[in-house]
Amino acid sequence: MQDSLRVRVNSKLSFGAKKERNLRFLTTDMKSAEEDAYSYAPNVSLSLPLGVGNPCLAAQYHTLQSGPVISVSSCHQSSYSLQNDTHIASGYYHGLKPNGAPALESPRIEITAYSQYPEDEVEERSSNEDHIIKRGVNSIVTLTLPNADGYRDPSCLSPASSLSSRSCNSDASSYESGFYNYDNSPQNSPWQSPCVSPRGPSMLLSCPHATGPVGSPNHSPSTSPQIGAVAEIGWPAQPRGSRPNSPSCSGGVSSCSGIGKRKYSFNGNSYCQTSPNQSPTPSPYGSPRISVTDENWLANTNQYTNSAIVAAINALTTDGVVDLGEGIPIKTRKTMLDNSPSMSLKVEPRGEELGHEREHCHEDYPNRMALKKENYCGGFLDVPQHPYSWSKPKPYLSPSLPALDWQLPSCSGPYNLQIEVQPKSHHRAHYETEGSRGAVKALSGGHPVVQLYGYMESEPLTLQLFIGTADDRLLRPHAFYQVHRITGKTVSTASHEVMHSNSKLLEIPLLPENNMKAIIDCAGILKLRNSDIELRKGETDIGRKNTRVRLVFRVHITQPNGRTVSLQAASNPIECSQRSAQELPLVEKQSVDSSPATGGKMMLLTGLNFLPESKVVFVEKAQVPIIKTEPNDDYDSLGTVGLSMHSKPYYNQTRLTPVMPVADPDACLVGAYPPCPPSHATMPSSSPSSSPTLHDLSPVAYIKCLPNSPTHTTASGPMASHFQESPGHTNLGHPPSPDHNSSLEILHSHGSSNSLNSPGAQSYHPIYPNSSPSSSSSPASHPSTPGGPAESPFASAYSPSQVQAAANSSQNKGNSPCQLPEDASPSSMTIAVKQEPQELDQMYLDDVNEIIRNDLSSISVHPHA
DNA sequence: ATGCTGGAAGGAACA
């Protein structure tokens, strides 16, 4: 298909120009991939025939990303093992202890003691106000603020930490704490029991405030201290309503900060959170922002605390400390948290909860403190409402739930956790200073759906949700984003927030009566200020352009033998910035599924965000043409486009899904493809992502696709890898194939986007699914990538030459990498892509990615060419 | 009156 078909595009919406336009086809060109990130998918699709096979989509997904993914095939827990990938393994596992506690990350964590402490103790402590350890720490902090401290501490510690700094976090935490409180209280235990679930509702019920029971809590806590108090107390907070949830947190915070705006934020945040409370101190200390964040939690404490103190505290306690310790990097925290979490989760949830709650309470205010103690501690309980669910369960106590940064499989034995409906590839996250921007939606207009297959027990379970990174390499809690609980009339799913480590978790009941399926209409995404997070001590990630996330779902199943099986499924990547949304083209429909390679036929593409500069590129792979769209980022687009275009055929086969994983999920979905077809029970994969990250992660695959430049390859690379890895997924690629011959890509030149610019290529942006992006971005690594689209565009240019070059390069680069690419490259290769070098180091990975891209590009190119 | 959105201004961070 080199040619081009003409395409007219109508943009449905108003998008500006968007409406109908004729797209140009580029046949050969490469696009920039820029956005690739988003795009990932596209490429993928191309090829990938992969296999759809993998049972575990998730894996696939990951795979996709990673490349290696390989394995994905297996869904299982194995994942862990599977993961083999070195990467994975190393990355992931390493650090972690079996328990889940990441060893590496932070020792402290270990130190922490939640686990150590019996929950009871904890509670007691809590009750005591927590002076104890954390509390102690807190106490310290506390000192400053009397009551509050106590509360905070707990929460702060952990929560705070996580949140990072941000007040939000804190807030969040608070909120959460609120939740926690609940949790703590009986409720909390979500972990425990799924029960919670019930709780949710119940909670809601119970909570006066809240309408949504849950909701409120959240909010409140966070919110203002006072409010917080209330909130906590009451979910009441809910009442607050308005933004309670997020807002609260944020809102509260926001208000604080918000009001103040950043500048103020310092105060604001911190203050808000903390300070608000009471003490003045809080915020002050920290640097504004920083402090704020952490502060929030820590804030109080921190303030007082000196590093030494902190250290001591840490030593003592931990959690709290951690938080406090702003110093402690988030990661660390996470770890710690994780550890704790684990504990908490299973076992300690309370502890955490308590802690959190407390924290929350504390955080909020002295009042809260009072409240807490009273309320929460006492009152809450009273609050019968929440308790319901939460309390009850606690089934798991085991301390060891896996840390949030652990990679878990989506399938294990008979169990398979799948994301039946993927979230849209774009969701504008809200700042604390803003009101909630609603729950994450699915392409179809509904909401993401998660289902646990293979669970035959009558006891409900708790589905945990947190915001993870979109990195292919490693799936871990995102430092700059927090899940935000949404409540209201439109929310049908009960939920409650809990702080885990520094991350907020949303706990949602998985009920047998609902076939262990949950509609995730209660999850929004809160953006924390980069400055707040970056200030954290341990934080190493850069917020700038790090705007892609994934919804990560976990479920812990306690088997008859007492053993707990933890499954995890991650969604496709979601772009959370405002910007991208606008820029990404999205193809919702295509009038023709296929056309002669000779061209001459008109194709009508309907979608969004088509710009004059947007181009549609057809790539002929083998025989089957594939169409890709590459909107820059949009996965959607990609997804859509790709999907559609190609087709459906593909779709069918493979499903984009895999490929798309991320990005497009929507598209895919939208496209009508089920994201995870697989979903079926069997499928593990479904969530491609899900899984285990392990798998993938490797960025390699994804990779960025693109590099631009020069050769870049583009997307292909990633895709390729994806393909390879998970054929299935990839497939999206193409499964097997059918079609894949050519692909159509829509490119935008987004303006300036770098990528575009780049190479002569035209920069297309393939729409690859996230994966690529992610990969590219590896978390750490590519900052740019991360996000996006633009930056790293995948630019892929596809010129033949380039392609070749790419290929070569790939070769050059490294074997493994090369290999991958190489494999991939082959045109059609298809997909084949190579296997990934398992062992590649990330370093290599990057290279590899490029290579792959190149390969891909080349591949695609070939066709064209 | 709220909550959710989309859009955009202003300023900071980068290149």
Place this chain on the structure above:
DNA sequence: AATGTTCCTTCCAGC
């Protein structure tokens, strides 16, 4: 060091 571009965060306004 200056300039231009991109990105981040906060506001505003409309539905």
